[in-house]
Amino acid sequence: xxxxxxxxxxxxxxxxxxxxxxxxxxxxxxxxxxxxxxxxxxxxxxxxxxxxxxxxxxxxxxxxxxxxxxxxxxxxxxxxxxxxxxxxxxxxxxxxxxxxxxxxxxxxxxxxxxxxxxxxxxxxxxxxxxxxxxxxxxxxxxxxxxxxxxxxxxxxxxxxxxxxxxxxxxxxxxxxxxxxxxxxxxxxxxxxxxxxxxxxxxxxxxxxxxxxxxxxxxxxxxxxxxxxxxxxxxxxxxxxxxxxxxxxxxxxxxxxxxxxxxxxxxxxxxxxxxxxxxxxxxxxxxxxxxxxxxxxxxxxxxxxxxxxxxxxxxxxxxxxxxxxxxxxxxxxxxxxxxxxxxxxxxxxxxxxxxxxxxxxxxxxxxxxxxxxxxxxxxxxxxxxxxxxxxxxxxxxxxxxxxxxxxxxxxxxxx
Numbered sequence: 001x002x003x004x005x006x007x008x009x010x011x012x013x014x015x016x017x018x019x020x021x022x023x024x025x026x027x028x029x030x031x032x033x034x035x036x037x038x039x040x041x042x043x044x045x046x047x048x049x050x051x052x053x054x055x056x057x058x059x060x061x062x063x064x065x066x067x068x069x070x071x072x073x074x075x076x077x078x079x080x081x082x083x084x085x086x087x088x089x090x091x092x093x094x095x096x097x098x099x100x101x102x103x104x105x106x107x108x109x110x111x112x113x114x115x116x117x118x119x120x121x122x123x124x125x126x127x128x129x130x131x132x133x134x135x136x137x138x139x140x141x142x143x144x145x146x147x148x149x150x151x152x153x154x155x156x157x158x159x160x161x162x163x164x165x166x167x168x169x170x171x172x173x174x175x176x177x178x179x180x181x182x183x184x185x186x187x188x189x190x191x192x193x194x195x196x197x198x199x200x201x202x203x204x205x206x207x208x209x210x211x212x213x214x215x216x217x218x219x220x221x222x223x224x225x226x227x228x229x230x231x232x233x234x235x236x237x238x239x240x241x242x243x244x245x246x247x248x249x250x251x252x253x254x255x256x257x258x259x260x261x262x263x264x265x266x267x268x269x270x271x272x273x274x275x276x277x278x279x280x281x282x283x284x285x286x287x288x289x290x291x292x293x294x295x296x297x298x299x300x301x302x303x304x305x306x307x308x309x310x311x312x313x314x315x316x317x318x319x320x321x322x323x324x325x326x327x328x329x330x331x332x333x334x335x336x337x338x339x340x341x342x343x344x345x346x347x348x349x350x351x352x353x354x355x356x357x358x359x360x361x362x363x364x365x366x367x368x369x370x371x372x373x374x375x376x377x378x379x380x381x382x383x384x385x386x387x388x389x390x391x392x393x394x395x396x397x398x399x400x401x402x403x404x405x406x407x408x409x410x411x412x413x414x
Contacts, residue, residue, distance in 0.1 A: 001014070001101070001102050001105065002059065002062030002063050002065070002101075002102070003062050003063070003065035003066065003067075003100075003101060003102055003103065003245055003248075004062055004065075004102075004103065004224055004245065004248060004249060004252075005062070005102060005104075005224075006103070006104050006199075006224045006225045007104075015063055015101050017088075017090075017099075017108070017110070018039040018040065018041065018064075018066070018088065019041075019087065019088055019089065020039075020040040020041065020085070020086065020087050020088065021035075021037035021038060021039055021040055021066065021068070021086050021088070022037060022038050022040050022043060022083060022084070022085060022086070022118060022122070022126055023035035023036065023037035023038075023068060023083070023084045023085075023086050023243075024036040024037070024081070024082075024083055024084075024126070024130065024241075024242070024243030024244065025075070025078055025079065025080050025081060025082045025083075025084065026067070026080070026216075026243050026246075026282075027080065027216065027282075028072060028075075028079070028080050029072065029356070030072065031071070031072060032069050032070060032071055032072055033069075033070045033071075033072050033074075033075050033078075034067060034068070034069055034070075035067065035068040035069075035070060035084065035086070035243075036065075036067055036242075036243025036244055036245050036246065037065070037066050037067065037068055037086065037243070037244065038052075038064055038065060038126075038130075038244040039064035039065075039066075040085070042061070042064040043125075043126075043129075047125065049129055050129070050134070051128070051129055051130075051131075051133075051134040051247065051251070052129050052130060052244055052247040052248050052251065053134070053247045053248055053249075053250045053251020053252070054134065054251060055251070057251075061248065062248060063101075065101075065244050065245045065248065066099050066100060066101050067099070067100040067103075067189065067245065068086065068097050068098070068099050068100075068110075068112070069097060069098040069099075069100070069107065069189070069190070070095070070097045070112065070115075071095060071097075074095045074097075074112065074115060075115065078115075078117070079280065080280055080281060080282065081241045081280045081282075082117065083117065083118040083122070083123045083126050083127070084115050084116065084117060084118065085114075085115070085116050085117070085118050085122075086112055086114070086115050087112065087113050087114045087115075088110050088111060088112055088113065089111060089113045090110060090111050092111070092113055093111060093113070094111035094112050094113040094114075095111065095112045095113075096109060096110075096111060097109075097110050097111070097112050098110070098190075100189050103188040103189060103192075103217060103221055103224070103245075104188060104192050104221075104224075104225075105192070107189070107190075127241075129244070129247070130242050130243055130244045130246075130247040131241065131242055131247070132239055132240075132242060132247070132250065132258060135250075135256060135258050136258075137239065137258055137259070137260045137261075138236075138257035138258055138259055140259075140261055140263060140265055142257055143236055143257055143259050143261075143265055143272070144265055144266075144267055146209055146234045146236055146255070146257050147180065147209055147236070147265075147267040147270065147272075148179070148180075148207070148208070148209055148234070148267075149179075150171070150179055150180060150267040150268040150269070150270050153173050153179050153268070154173060154174040154294075155171055155172065155173065155174070155179065155268070155269050155291070155294065156172055156173065156174040156390070156395065156398050157172045157388050157389060157390050157391075157395070157398045158170065158171055158172065158291055158300055158302075158320075158388070158389040159172055159178070159386060159387065159388055159389070159409070159411065160322055160347045160349055160374075160376060160386070160387040160389070161349075161376070161384075161386050161409065162196070162197075162349075162376035162377065162379075162380075162384040162385040162386050162387075162412075163185055163186035163187065163195060163197065163222060163349070163351075163376075164186055164187030164191060164192075164193075164194030164195035164196065164351035164352075164354075164377075165186075165187040165191035165194045165195075165218060165326065165350055165351030165354040165355075165356070165358070166183075166185035166186040166187050166188070166191075166194075166195070166218035166219060166221065166222070166326075166349070166351070167182075167183040167185045167213065167218065167219045167304060167305075167326070167349050168181065168182075168183050168184055168185050168186065168222060168349075169181065169182040169183060169289075169302050169322065169349075170182070170208070170409075171269075171270060171291060172388075172398055173206070174398070175401060176398045176399055176400050176401045177203060177205050177206045177208075177401065178202075178203050178204075178206065178208045178409070179206055179208050180208050180209055180210075180211065180270065181202075181208055181209075181210045181211070182210075182211045182213065182289045182302050182304075183210075183211070183212060183213050183219040183220070183304065184202070184210050184212075184219075184220055184222045184223050184226075184230060185216075185217070185218045185219035185220055185221050185222055186218065186221050186222040186225065187218065187351045187354070188217050188218055188221045189217075190355040191218070191351055191354050191355055191356075193353075194351025194352055194353070194354055194377075195222075195225075195351070196380070196384060197222075197225075197384065197408050198408055199225060199226070199227075200226060200227075200406070200407070201222070201225070201226065201407060201408040201409070202222070202226050202229075202230070202407055202408075202409065203400065203402070203406070203407040203409055204229050204230070204233065205401075207233060207234075208233065209233060209234040209235070209236060210223075210230065210233055210234070210235050210236070211235075211236045211237075211272060211287060211289060212235060212236065212237035212238070212286075212287070213238075213286045213287050213288065213289075213302075213303075213304025213305065213306070214238060214240060214282045214283060214285070214286030214287070214304055214305060214306075215237070215238075215240050215242055215246045215282060215286075216282065216283075216305065217245070217246075219304065219305075220249065223249075224249075231252050231253055231254055232254050232255075233254075233255065234255040234257065235253045235255065235256045235257065236257045236259055236272070236287070237250075237256060237257070237258060237259070237287070238258070238259060238260075238274065238285065238286045238287050239258045239259070239260045240279060240282050240285060240286070241279065241280065241282075259272075259274070259287065261274065262274045262276075264312075264313070268294075269291055269292045269293070269294050270289060270290070270291055270292075271289070271290040271291075271292065271313070272287055272288070272289055273287070273288050273289075273290065273311065273312060273313055274286075274287060274288075275287070275288060275306045275310040275311060276310050276311075276312060277306065277310040277331060281331070282305075283304070283305035283306055283307075283325065283330070283331075284306050284307060284310040284330075284331050285306075285310075286304050286305070286306060287304070288301070288302060288303045288304060288306055288311050288313075289301075289302040290302070290313055293319070293391045294391075295391065296391065298318075298319035298339065298341065298344075298391055299316075299318050299319060299339075300318065300319055300320045300321070300322075300389060301313075301314065301318050301320075301321045301322065301336065302322050303321075303322065303324045304324070304325075305324060305325040305326075305328075305330070306324055306325075306330065307324055307325070307330025307331045307332045307333070307334065308324065308330070308332065308334040308335065308336050309330075309331060309332020309333070309334040310330075310331060310332065314334070314336050315336075316336075316337075317336070317337045317338060317339035317340070318336055318337075318338065318339060318344070319338070319339050319341050319343070319344040319391070320343075320344050320345045320346070320347065320389045321336060321338075321345075321346055321347070321370070322347050322348075322349060323346060323347065323348040323349070323359060323363070323367070325358075326348065326349055326350045326354075326356070326358040326359065327348045327350055327358040327359020327360055327363050327364065328356055328358050328359070328360055328363065329360060329362075329363065333366075335366050335367055335369075337369050338369055338370050338371075338372075342372075342393050343389075343390055343391070343392055343393040343395075344370075344372060345370075345372050345373065345374050345387070345389055346367055346370035346372065346373045346374070347373075347374045347375070347376070347387050347389070348373070348374070348375040348376065349375075349376050350375060350376065350377055351376075351377055352377040352380060359375070374387045374413050378413065379412045379413055383412060384408065384412055385412050385413060386409065386410065386411050386412050386413065387411065387412075387413045387414065388411040388413070388414045389414070390414065397411060397414065398411070399411075
């Protein structure tokens with residue numbers, strides 16, 4: 001089983017444990033850091049390798065990928081997007097860490113004996129093989145075209161799907177098909193158990209484009225669960241610094257449009273907007289989606305993991321909002337207000353018993369003006385906790401055309 005494989009269950013590790021890895025600081029949390037790493041010995045023997053996502057790089061490289069969950073205190077002054085040289089020696093003490101060789105399986109306990117920054121020469125090599133320089137920027141016109149026929153379709157609802165501790169949203173047509181996905185993620189690694197959908201959970205009948213808010217694994221991982229269908233669709237994603245595993249996933253996407261622009265892009269009732277945070281802060285520099293009521297002034301906001309302070313259009317009131325960062329702390333600390341419509345909702349996409357403790361009580365208190373709240377994990381006793389959002393409380397529930405025979409997207413909350 002390789003790092004990106006999904007076969008259900010815990011899997012079995014048949015990998016040679018690396019004694020040294022080169023690691024990209026993927027995420028810094030208050031208690032731990034997540035490092036996206038590549039076996040140093042493999043790179044030493046393949047220093048002329050092209051971008052890791054290139055078709056000529058064999059799939060065996062995925063067995064050289066791993067993720068390290070390291071106590072934040074062990075990283076001293078390092079920051080997100082730094083490259084590190086990490087030595088592991090399980091016989092000589094050191095700092096206990098978890099090493100994941102698969103996104104969907106349990107980790108192995110390892111010991112890290114040293115962490116230091118990579119040399120400038122090595123950093124340049126790692127940035128070349130893991131970054132996105134191999135893919136040209138898409139124009140604004142390309143991105144709008146990639147959004148497909150949204151402007152011509154009747155949008156009846158939006159959905160916040162229960163994918164555990166992760167993000168997955170959709171814009172839904174009047175007959176119940178997803179016309180666009182905003183993120184296609186789900187619980188992984190320590191939160192893999194929060195995911196409760198099956199292997200073929202999603203609907204791709206209308207060939208919906210997938211807009212990726214940012215390159216965190218819990219926002220795209222369900223593309224691996226659902227297999228080739230998701231890889232064949234058009235993906236619109238922000239240009240951000242990446243580590244090896246993200247680069248490998250990007251290479252699997254057949255139609256990837258990288259958007260570096262900051263001009264808001266409209267497509268019918270949908271508006272895409274780039275966040276204004278520093279590029280080294282993945283959460284705050286991605287893409288957000290706004291959905292406008294085609295028959296009124298209402299707005300819905302889908303910010304991914306970005307705080308409102310990084311969203312240019314996060315001013316005024318909104319009908320419904322998906323809580324940023326699954327209810328975790330975000331940069332800026334700003335809060336948006338509800339517009340007071342009875343069908344408005346504040347929705348949290350979080351998994352039961354997740355390792356982050358989301359949603360944070362302090363974040364929920366800050367949103368006290370939102371009296372109508374839903375959380376995707378709230379209805380798990382009856383199944384999945386998908387939430388539908390509507391422009392009127394009189395709108396009947398939009399149902400999946402297949403009746404659940406080909407997907408698992410029927411709404412459980414509204």
